[in-house]
Each structure stands twice: as structure tokens, then as C-alpha cells.
Amino acid sequence: MRDRLGRECLYVPSCRLGLYLALRHWCPPGGRVLMSPVNDDVIFFVVLAAGLRPVQAPLNARDASIDPAAVPEDQWRGLSAVLTTNLYGNPDPAPELAAKCRELGIPLLEDAAHAIGSDVAGRPVGTFGEASVFSLSKHTGAKTGGFLALRDPGLRQELAGARDALLLPSRRTAELAYAVRPYAEAAVRGLRLVRAARATLRLLGREEREEIRMPLRPGDLKQAAASAPGLDPFHSWVRVDLHDYRLAPGPARLRRTRHLLGRLDATLAAHRAGTEALQASPWGDPHAPARPLFRVPLLVADRDAAIAALARHRVTTGYLYDPPLDDYAGEPFTTCSPHPERARWFARHALPADPLRADTVLRVLHASGARPAPPPPAPPGERGA
Known part of the structure; x- marks a missing residue:
């Protein structure tokens, strides 16, 4: 990845831990961070764990990228950093955001978890800010690990020390579970037992999301915020979907990650081909x-009906971020977007489609009669024109 990006890269056991390291290094506690409201709630809790105030940005409704022109000037002036999302691999306008950050003297931090193969303005996503974080569990499918890419290679040793101070020792049981997980998942899919397996996990209390967003638990969150910065008070939120996010990697994880990362070019080619097919559909952007793209956000009028139709054909829809974070958390925990309607429109209509299953997705949507979403709300500057 150092060769691909032209930046020093530091391995981390998860993208969320890498983001926490970056936020703690570049942002003073109590600072304000501009971010997208259409984002994983885990990232929201990582920002809070770093002792920072999330500030929700207005978005472009078509791809949920940050709209810099719609951010009020007084909101820019109070920021400590800007955090991009690059949702599903669609890049945020990094050149414009980087220029604004230079003007303000604040860092641009790039969350590139979904964007390991994406580019903008002829450069890879993750090469515009002071630092960027990538996931090795998305495109590569390693289900573990990530890395922190640094503009200044001289910071590597300092951040490696900060990482090591947060790591938990590798456990043999965790390594064994990781090693057998791909075979267990393949068996469950082959025997068509996905629904039964999820029901069992819920019964055992291991299914942590009954809905798209995890429970906010405002009372507990206020107590945790009083102890920020620190990961431990926020552990029950930050660990969701990935309990090993701080676990030092053992040999099984590293071997599998190296193997899958070695196939990255072929994987990206397959994702690009599927993305082109999905974007050419009535629900895509030709x-x-x-x-x-990691997922292609098809814009569907009745998204829930489309999800149900796909489920009947054993296509699971994940990576939904509805409602937006400001509606989910509210003013006690975040500064809400000044123009929330475009984020709401996208969150309500976006159907994240796996490009590796493009043929099946398109066949099901056509057969179900799914209609394209209605036009999105106009940008703030165009209202009343």
C-alpha cells in the first residue's frame, strides 16, 4: 500500500482504531470535526471517543458526498478538522476540502474504508489529507485489519507507539475462530441457513443491531462523554460488528490478509465491471x-420493498445508514446539518448494491418493478430560483 499511495503506511487491526489514532493525534480534545451524517454510527462513536464534537455537513444528494459550498462560513471557522467518508467508494471533493483546510490551518483526515481503489482529480483517495484510514475487510474481504497512511513519514514511529499502547494481546481462541470463520460462513450459505443463524445469534445476544442503527443509549452515552477522550468508556459502541477491533493480529490473520491483498488488482477490476453495469441501470448514475466501488448506491423509490425482493433471492443488503446521524443522535451529541433534507433523501432511497452480484441485483429489481427514486431536493443555493 505504500507503493500504491506513495505514503508511509502503518498497519492497524481495524480502520476504526486507525481513525481514533488520527483524531487523537491531530485534534485537541473538545474540538469540532465536520463529517458526513450518512455514515456508519461506529465512526460517530469513534469521534466522540476521541473527545470531539461531530458537526454534520450538508451533502450532495446523489452520492452523499460533502457539499463544501453549503457549509456556512461560521461553521467553517469553528472546526478543528474535516473528516471525509468517501461513501461506498464515491469520493468526497477532496481537492476543494483540502484547499479549505489549508486556508483554515486545520487537518483534512480521509476515511477511505470503502475507497481503496477510488480516485479523484487523478489521485488516489487517501492522498489529499494529513492522514487517511483504509479497511482491509471491505474490498479484500479479509474481515480484519486496516492501515493508516501518513503525509509525514516522520510520524510513523510516534503513531506506531500510540497504536501499540491501545492494542490488546492476541488470543489463541480468537485466532482459531478467525481461521474457521470463512468455512463456517460458506457452510451456512450453502445450506441456506442464513436466517436461522441470525436468529440464533439474536437469541444468544450476539446480534447487536436489530435495526439499521445500534441503540444510542443516551444516558450511558452522556456518562461516557464525561470521560472522553478514551476508548474504554465507549467500548460497547465502538466494538459493534467487530469485537476484535483492538486485538493484536496473530499469524492466521496476517497470512490471510496478505493473500487477499495480493489479489487486490483482480478484485478491483471485478468491482469496476459490476459498478459500470449497475450505474447504467435505471436506478444508477450513467x-x-x-x-x-465497494457498493453502488442505487436510488430506488421504495427501498424497503426492493430489499425484501432481493432477500427472497438470497441477496442480503447491508451498509445502510438511515436515518442520518443528526436525526439519530440529535443536538445533545452532535451539531446538526444546516441543510438536512438532502442527507435524509439519500438515506431513504439509497440501496447499496454489491457490484460482484450485479447481474442478480439487476434481474431482481427489474422483475420486481422497482421504480427509480423521485428527484432529490435542490441544493440550498438553488431554492426558490
Whole structure:
């Protein structure tokens, strides 16, 4: 990854831990961070764990990228950093955001978890800010690990020390579970036992999301915020979907990650081909650049009906971020977007489609009669024109 990005890269056991390291290094406690409201709630809790105030940005409704022109000037002036999301691999406008950050003297931090193969303005996503974080559990499918890419290679040793101070020792039982997980998942899929397996996990208390968003638990969250910065008070939120996020990697994880990362170019080619097919559909954006998206946000009028139709054909829809974070958390825990309606529109209509299953997705949507979403709300500056 150092060769691909031209930046020093530091391995971390999870993207969320890498983001926490970056936020703690570049942002003073009590600072304010501009971010997208259409994002994983885990990232929201990582920002809170770093002792920072999330500030929700207005978005472009078509791809949920940050709209810099719609951010009020007084909101810019109070920021400590800008955090991009690059949702599903569609890049945020990094050149414009980087220029604004330079003007303000604050860092741009890039969350590139979904964007390991994406580019913007002829450069890879993750090469515009002071630091960027990538996930090795998305495109590569390693289900573990990530890395922190640094503009200044001289910071590597300092951040490696900060990482090591947060790591928990590797456990043999965790390594064994990781090693057998791909075979267990394949068996469950082959025997068509996915629903039964999820029901069992819920019964055992291991299924942590009964809905798209995890429970906020405002009372507990206020207590945790009083102890920030620190990961331990926020552990019950930050660990969701990935309990080993701080676990030092053992040999099984590293071997599998190296193997899958070695196939990255072929994986990205397959994602690009599927993305092109999905974007050319009635629910896609045929004018969007061809990128190897992790998921393609098809914009569907009745998203829930489309999800149900796909489920009947054993296509599971994940990576939904509805409602937006400001509606989910509210003013006690975040500064709400000044223009929330475009984020709400996207969150309500976006159907994240796996490009590796593009043929099946398109066949099901056509057969179900799914209609494209209605036009999105106009940008703030165009209202009343």
C-alpha cells in the first residue's frame, strides 16, 4: 500500500482504531470535526471517543458526498478538522476540502474504508489529507485489519507507539475462530441457513443491531462523554460488528490478509465491471466515472420493498445508514446539518448494491418493478430560483 499511495503506511487491526489514532493525534480534545451524517454510527462513536464534537455537513444528494459550498462560513471557522467518508467508494471533493483546510490551518483526515481503489482529480483517495484510514475487510474481504497512511513519514514511529499502547494481546481462541470463520460462513450459505443463524445469534445476544442503527443509549452515552477522550468508556459502541477491533493480529490473520491483498488488482477490476453495469441501470448514475466501488448506491423509490425482493433471492443488503446521524443522535451529541433534507433523501432511497452480484441485483429489481427514486431536493443555493 505504500507503493500504491506513495505514503508511509502503518498497519492497524481495524480502520476504526486507525481513525481514533488520527483524531487523537491531530485534534485537541473538545474540538469540532465536520463529517458526513450518512455514515456508519461506529465512526460517530469513534469521534466522540476521541473527545470531539461531530458537526454534520450538508451533502450532495446523489452520492452523499460533502457539499463544501453549503457549509456556512461560521461553521467553517469553528472546526478543528474535516473528516471525509468517501461513501461506498464515491469520493468526497477532496481537492476543494483540502484547499479549505489549508486556508483554515486545520487537518483534512480521509476515511477511505470503502475507497481503496477510488480516485479523484487523478489521485488516489487517501492522498489529499494529513492522514487517511483504509479497511482491509471491505474490498479484500479479509474481515480484519486496516492501515493508516501518513503525509509525514516522520510520524510513523510516534503513531506506531500510540497504536501499540491501545492494542490488546492476541488470543489463541480468537485466532482459531478467525481461521474457521470463512468455512463456517460458506457452510451456512450453502445450506441456506442464513436466517436461522441470525436468529440464533439474536437469541444468544450476539446480534447487536436489530435495526439499521445500534441503540444510542443516551444516558450511558452522556456518562461516557464525561470521560472522553478514551476508548474504554465507549467500548460497547465502538466494538459493534467487530469485537476484535483492538486485538493484536496473530499469524492466521496476517497470512490471510496478505493473500487477499495480493489479489487486490483482480478484485478491483471485478468491482469496476459490476459498478459500470449497475450505474447504467435505471436506478444508477450513467454519467458517474467508472470506479471500483465497494457498493453502488442505487436510488430506488421504495427501498424497503426492493430489499425484501432481493432477500427472497438470497441477496442480503447491508451498509445502510438511515436515518442520518443528526436525526439519530440529535443536538445533545452532535451539531446538526444546516441543510438536512438532502442527507435524509439519500438515506431513504439509497440501496447499496454489491457490484460482484450485479447481474442478480439487476434481474431482481427489474422483475420486481422497482421504480427509480423521485428527484432529490435542490441544493440550498438553488431554492426558490
